[in-house]
Amino acid sequence: MTHALDRSEQHQIIASLTEGVILVTPDHRIAWANAAALAMHGVDRLEDLGGSVDGYRDRFVLRYRNHHPLGLDRYPLERAATGEVFEDVYVDVTRAGGASPAESWTHRIRSLVTAGPGGRPESHVLIVQDVTAQFEAEMRFERTFAANPAPAVICRLADLRYVRLNEGFSELTGFDADAVIGRTLYEVDVLAGAERRELAIARLKEGRTIPQMEARLRGAGGGERAVIVAGQPIEIADDPCMLFTFADLEPRRAAETALRASEERFETAFRLAPVPMLVARRDGFGLLSLNQAFTAAFGHGPEALGRAPGDLGLWVDEGARAAFERDLLRTGRIAGAETCLRPREGGERDCLVSAETVTIAGEACVLCALQDITGRKRSERELIAAIDAVMADTSWFSRAVIERLAGLRQPGRGAPDARLDALTARERQVLGLICQGLSDAAIGKRLSLARNTVRNHVAALYRKLGLHRRSEAVIWGRERGFPAQGFEGGETPGPGRP
Template identity: 25%
Template sequence: MLMKEMSTNEMLQRIESLEEENYRLREKLIDNSRVIVELEKLLHEKYHILEGITDGLVAVDHEWRYIYINAATYRFLSKEKEEVIGKKITDYYPQYAEPLIAIKNRGKKCKLSAVLEEYSKQNDRWHEVLIYAVSTGYLFFFRDITSRKKAEEALIRSEERFRKVFQKSPLSKHVLKLSDLTIVAVNDSFEEVTGYSRGEVIGNKCEDLAIADKPDNLMELEEKLLQYERFDGLELNITTKAGEKRTMLCSAMLIEFNDEPCVLISSEDITERKRFEEDLRLSEERFRMVFLESPIPLCVVDTDSKRILAVNRSFENTSGYLREEMIGKTAVDLDFYYDLEDRNGSMNLLGIKGRYQNLEIKLSRKSGETMVALISAESITIQGRRCFLFQVNDITEKKRLEQELLQLARLNVIGQMSAGIGHEIRNPLTCVRGYLQFLKARNELAIYQDHFDVMIDEIDRANGIITEFLSISKKSTSKKELKNINEIIRKLEPLLQADGINSKIEVSFQLDQNIEDLMVDEKEIRQLILNLFRNGVDAMSEGGTMVVKTLKEDQNLLIIFQDQGPGIPEEILKNIGVPFFTTKENGTGLGLAVCYGIAARHNGTIQFDTSPHGTTVTVRLKRLYT
């Protein structure tokens, strides 16, 4: 009975306790239902907005259970709505428990309470998680920051590369704060070039350390940077810690360094290059001076194109061309070579050996005058360009003097011979001629009259040759008087014109009226003029013009004969004036030898200039008229 009552009381107490718990649960359920109703009402009103945002949105109650998830969050969670609604967020993300407890303890509402960053291996995405405490629970915003994180990672890698490149660059690099141009970073090469350590320069200005010789250059650098953001090619002179002067070629650009606008300056030490350039400039200047002012004619020709690149003043004087007329042209364009075979042979020799020395070659001046030159050539390189350097030594006058000396030597030998044997030959011939005349006068020998006449004529011709032979000798006497060469030529003019008419050529006289009288042997000068004139006429074909002119030249008087014949071949030119050398069928070979003798006795010379267009013979007599 007692046990039963106790059981009843116990049951009553249990029932009462259950009713109280049921009431609390019902109140709580009513509260949760009210929250849910309010939240659902709010969500319903803003649903179209919440579902449209790209960030993930999650609402949980105070028990951390999911009560709303927008579409963007499902993509992030990769789960269906039914799987997560009503479940605790910490079931999926236990790491949120700590910040949620901290937020609850702070008791803040409707303010940003926590910021987290999370990485999802499942979809390789980064999200920023923003947690807000609200009256109904907590709101989670998930913002995709993958692009930002990748950019940050790329920036970190870039900065790491920058640090490596910056520190290990062979160029000197330093960073200046744009606001006051203080140094905030330097690399190893900067320390090596300047001699300053990082600790000595960081926080200081270049001009404070006397590194920059001209602070104005730094101001110019700053102005250009503000205008162009970067530029290259500024030369700065610096002074190292040891006091050594260095020249730096700088480039600069604006950068962000430690979240501040700065200037990155990269500098190449060009001190040695500048010294080399200066040495090269001085060397080129010296070469240019030596080249331009050299008394030896010099010419630089491009190896490939064979075009003239440079000539000096002596070359201009020798060739007769101005520099502007030659640059860019070839020797063939300018007809430098008298014979193209000489040009081809010399260039072939250059191609094989790369150089040659003292080749004797005939060249043509701009005036058409021929000259003899010793040419040397050398392969050189000018500013990376392969060239030939030609040295032209004009030996025309030397060759002329040699020819004159040779001629004089020949005349001297012949003169000595003629003086010795002339009379010895003439005396027997005179005796023979006398006997022939005696025999011719005898009646019984009249039938041989014609034979005697032929023999006497031949003896007379031999005597004439001996007379010419004797006239070559310098020992021959000559009677010199003060005469005018023009007057001598005018006296001969009818005879010369007659020779021209007979040969069907025109004769032109160009006599300088300013010439002075000379001490000459008129008879010998007449003979010289006739011989040289007739040689020119004989060399011409019908229809040409033979020119005879006189000219005053310094202390000399010139008698010039210009024909329009085919020129004199080289092998014949070498033998001109040699006694008994002739190209005429009935010539004696003494005419020019006599002319040389006459010129020598008048302290003069004879010069031949020949080309395929004709020959010019110049008799040069010194004015000895006292």
């Protein structure tokens, strides 16, 4: 014997459902709702739903998911009351006057009609599901997807049609949304020219991850770009999809081409440079490359590659070599260091050595250039020897000649300086008194000049000599023979003045 459920038992069963259930009568009254339906509207009592279709409209504002408002006669509750049966209507529900997110929900609604004895429609039922969390997650994904700078498109697996693309994809290909959405993967083939296309297609059909691979992506203008493409299975609105992401290889390839061209130009310039040059590893200073001028000057060729300059005995003074390498590692650059080097066949050569740390083919290196000054140093030594011989008997030389020869003999002190010749007699007087430690006022008194006039002479001195402070002027003048002895009102003697 079967047991027919009475209305009370039916309500108990329905009340326990997680889906919301609302019963509405043909005269538009809300007859009953379970606890789930009340919670989905943020209320606790049946009367808080409004009691009728009109009351419900007064208390809740509904919009379709495309944000279009529903007409008053299109509220799901209104449609259910008229006996209409529909499936999966998605609406945003907001409490009238509500402003907080807690007073807004997203509902998926369907309706059905229950029949009573004799098949007469008895109850019109609205079944509600709260899908707020699902749509909020999809909205977060949509925002993240749109903001992602990496080009991306989403393809629905059921029919292989595109359902989403972001701005990065449009910028990469020139396609806008209208040109892609709804088209199939074979119409806009993002796997064209993929190095493992068969694997990618097989994984796509299986809904599995597509590993990264190079491909040729055709743009709206018909051109192609080299890209890396990968696919990741995802779900969009419960539909299995494939998210394709891309990395543009063109900038990297252009950079690699430019780098190769730059390295080729460097190699040519290095090889043909008229001065001896070498490239060594920064770590350990093992030689990587020698140019033709270095081989011609020092005799070392390809057999020296891999060895350090210290192993070749290139430096005459090993202490100087160690100091040079230490300073180079510390500062990254050395310009014009004077040292003595030894060619392979023997002997010594005076050189100026300049070096700088550089990166070549991704490796930290040292680029070193040498200038042979052996001839110049020999000429200087011969000149100094001649001066020493001449100055052994200077009785017939004027003071000016003696001082100039002394300057040549000791280039670090009292060297001839064209700037000194540019000074007027008065400026020489002022410089001599500055070197004696006199102030501007004292100089003015000594020379019977106004203080401003003395300042003008001092400014002219600074400008002509390239100096900036009084102390610099004192050092500069004393190195060149100032102050002179025996000054008393007349012209102050100085270098070049008998």
